[in-house]
Amino acid sequence: MKPVNFSFPTQIQFGPGVRARLGDVLKTRGKARPLVLTDQGVAGLPFFKSIVADLDKAGLATLVFSGVVGNPVKSQVTAGVAAFKTHNADSLVVIGGGAALDVGKAVALMAHHPGDLFDYEDDKPDGLPVDREIPFIVAMPTTSGTGSEVGRSAVISDDATHVKKIVFSPRLLAPVVLADPELTLGLPAGMTAATGMDALSHCVEAFLSKGFHPMCDGIALEGVRLVSQSLVACVKEPNDIEARTNMMMASMMGAVAFQKGLGVTHSLAHSLSAVCDLHHGLANAIMLPAAMRFNKSAVADRMARLAATVGAGTTADAFVDWLVALNAEIGTPKTLGAVGVQRGHLKALVDIAVEDVCHGCNEKPVTREDFESLFAEAL
Numbered sequence: 001m002k003p004v005n006f007s008f009p010t011q012i013q014f015g016p017g018v019r020a021r022l023g024d025v026l027k028t029r030g031k032a033r034p035l036v037l038t039d040q041g042v043a044g045l046p047f048f049k050s051i052v053a054d055l056d057k058a059g060l061a062t063l064v065f066s067g068v069v070g071n072p073v074k075s076q077v078t079a080g081v082a083a084f085k086t087h088n089a090d091s092l093v094v095i096g097g098g099a100a101l102d103v104g105k106a107v108a109l110m111a112h113h114p115g116d117l118f119d120y121e122d123d124k125p126d127g128l129p130v131d132r133e134i135p136f137i138v139a140m141p142t143t144s145g146t147g148s149e150v151g152r153s154a155v156i157s158d159d160a161t162h163v164k165k166i167v168f169s170p171r172l173l174a175p176v177v178l179a180d181p182e183l184t185l186g187l188p189a190g191m192t193a194a195t196g197m198d199a200l201s202h203c204v205e206a207f208l209s210k211g212f213h214p215m216c217d218g219i220a221l222e223g224v225r226l227v228s229q230s231l232v233a234c235v236k237e238p239n240d241i242e243a244r245t246n247m248m249m250a251s252m253m254g255a256v257a258f259q260k261g262l263g264v265t266h267s268l269a270h271s272l273s274a275v276c277d278l279h280h281g282l283a284n285a286i287m288l289p290a291a292m293r294f295n296k297s298a299v300a301d302r303m304a305r306l307a308a309t310v311g312a313g314t315t316a317d318a319f320v321d322w323l324v325a326l327n328a329e330i331g332t333p334k335t336l337g338a339v340g341v342q343r344g345h346l347k348a349l350v351d352i353a354v355e356d357v358c359h360g361c362n363e364k365p366v367t368r369e370d371f372e373s374l375f376a377e378a379l
């Protein structure tokens with residue numbers, strides 16, 4: 001076989017209450033001036049205010065930037081970089097869901113790098129190298145979905161076109177993650193469900209994707225099992241800290257596993273966010289059953305293993321049935337039509353999905369016609 005590289009380097013401090021360690025984490029690294037970056041929603045929550053108050057008490061000069069709203073776009077990164085420079089910050093604390101974490105990583109990149117953010121787009125032929133200092137980042141997730149806290153890329157959209165661009169460098173990986181499931185206790189049921197289905201789709205698509213990565217496969221399978229044990233409980237019993245803890249772990253496992261690759265579901269979802277501004281997790285949740293029906297013929301054996309992992313049976317069909325039942329139980333809308341997608345969107349949706357990189361890792365090749373029927377089926 002061809003030699004391959006495996007890399008799992010993040011230090012993760014995990015468990016209820018670990019947010020209290022933030023001041024010490026910064027101080028032991030000699031940091032005194034953190035920029036605390038978050039989204040508008042989180043900025044108003046009591047736990048956020050108390051984290052900032054604790055930093056103040058610890059004698060750290062803290063500036064809060066809460067300019068992340070909705071799907072992350074480049075202008076938010078530009079504003080964050082300006083805040084970083086104005087504060088003369090020496091470190092970045094990123095508290096939030098996938099959007100804040102992606103903006104945070106992009107701000108860290110642009111804090112000391114020249115040019116435009118999109119000059120650093122992954123695989124851009126005339127792109128600029130990530131070769132300067134990246135400020136110390138502490139990532140603190142407040143949702144269990146993207147797992148962006150353990151990822152080395154930032155997905156940022158162009159303000160005007162909404163097209164998502166991926167900025168990638170191993171150096172964007174946060175050196176320390178404080179993963180405190182208590183930060184997800186206040187998440188409403190709809191967001192808990194949508195973000196949880198994103199985590200599930202990462203594990204499922206990584207496990208089914210092309211390529212040789214037994215380590216990621218093992219992590220993906222255990223992530224799927226944790227979701228099967230815990231997501232319904234999180235949605236129905238918002239204060240079930242054990243279930244919340246399992247989902248936070250599954251979310252990080254999904255993001256670690258998809259180093260291996262993702263698949264057709266994510267190309268469908270990326271396009272739905274770009275064209276219809278649909279929430280990424282919700283888009284994955286709605287598309288996952290159709291995408292798995294499409295994939296069945298190519299990866300029946302592996303889907304049968306997924307069925308066994310969730311205790312649904314021993315066939316690929318049993319796994320698809322389980323996904324449909326899970327969506328029903330957590331209240332996912334059944335169709336794209338139910339979330340405002342219309343037939344008139346189809347051409348734009350297909351155009352963007354075809355160009356998306358994720359389906360390049362799908363075991364079964366996906367054609368333009370396949371995307372047309374997948375979107376049409378879900379309408």
Ligand SMILES: [Zn+2]
Nearest residue numbers: 146198202280
């Ligand atoms: Zn995703």
